[in-house]
Amino acid sequence: xxxxxxxxxxxxxxxxxxxxxxxxxxxxxxxxxxxxxxxxxxxxxxxxxxxxxxxxxxxxxxxxxxxxxxxxxxxxxxxxxxxxxxxxxxxxxxxxxxxxxxxxxxxxxxxxxxxxxxxxxxxxxxxxxxxxxxxxxxxxxxxxxxxxxxxxxxxxxx
Numbered sequence: 001x002x003x004x005x006x007x008x009x010x011x012x013x014x015x016x017x018x019x020x021x022x023x024x025x026x027x028x029x030x031x032x033x034x035x036x037x038x039x040x041x042x043x044x045x046x047x048x049x050x051x052x053x054x055x056x057x058x059x060x061x062x063x064x065x066x067x068x069x070x071x072x073x074x075x076x077x078x079x080x081x082x083x084x085x086x087x088x089x090x091x092x093x094x095x096x097x098x099x100x101x102x103x104x105x106x107x108x109x110x111x112x113x114x115x116x117x118x119x120x121x122x123x124x125x126x127x128x129x130x131x132x133x134x135x136x137x138x139x140x141x142x143x144x145x146x147x148x149x150x151x152x153x154x155x156x157x158x
Contacts, residue, residue, distance in 0.1 A: 004149045005037055011156045012043035012093070019152070020045040020091035022060055022081040024072065024098040025115060027051060030145045045091045050081065060084025073098050073110040075128045078118035082128075086120050093156070094120035095148050101140045115144045119155055127155060 012019060023030050031047030034040055048059050053072050056062040062080040070076040081096035099115025106112035113133045120126045129151065133143040 001033055001146055001149060002037075004146070004153050005034060007153055008034075008149065008156060009037055009040065009043050013039075015092075017092035018043055018045040018090065019093045019095065020047065020085045020089050021094065022048040022050050022056075022085045022096040024049075024051055024056070024081075025101045026097050026141050026144055029141050030095065030097060030148060033145055033149070045089050048085060048088075056081060056084075059088070061087060071109065073100055073114060073116055075116055075118075075130065078116040078128055079126050082118035082120035082126050086122055092122045093152065094118075095152060096120070097144055097148055099140070099144060101137045101144075103137060113140050115140070115147075117144075117148055117151065119148075119152055121155075127151075 021030050028049045034044045050056040050059050053067050057064050060081050061084045066076050066080050078096045078098050082094045085094035096118035100106050100110050100112050102112035116130050118128045133140045
């Protein structure tokens with residue numbers, strides 16, 4: 001993942017842009033990976049760990065009705081999370097992750113390993129994607145972080 005983060009950091013630094021993230025199932029792992037790199041304060045603004053539904057509401061302004069109707073692990077919720085991050089800070093890019101890392105907590109709609117992602121841009125464009133990962137809790141979380149970063153790399157390159 002180091003090479004992915006290196007690319008992202010170089011691109012954002014060259015553009016004078018910053019990234020902020022909102023994490024649920026990854027519990028800060030995405031922020032950790034980003035800030036492991038020396039000099040990350042040049043391009044990484046902040047991370048919100050919004051593990052509970054109430055944290056999503058309080059910290060990011062996600063509507064309780066959105067979570068109630070669609071669930072915390074949904075396209076609608078990660079969209080609202082990505083938008084909320086951008087409302088709360090001056091970052092140009094946001095990433096949001098919400099999923100079921102396991103081993104429990106899965107449902108018929110969202111099985112263990114189901115993760116929704118949202119990537120936001122200050123210009124209002126939000127991209128979302130649902131992905132299923134296999135493995136234990138740590139493996140699901142690690143794969144989710146890597147997937148989020150790879151997709152951000154792709155979006156930045158466009």
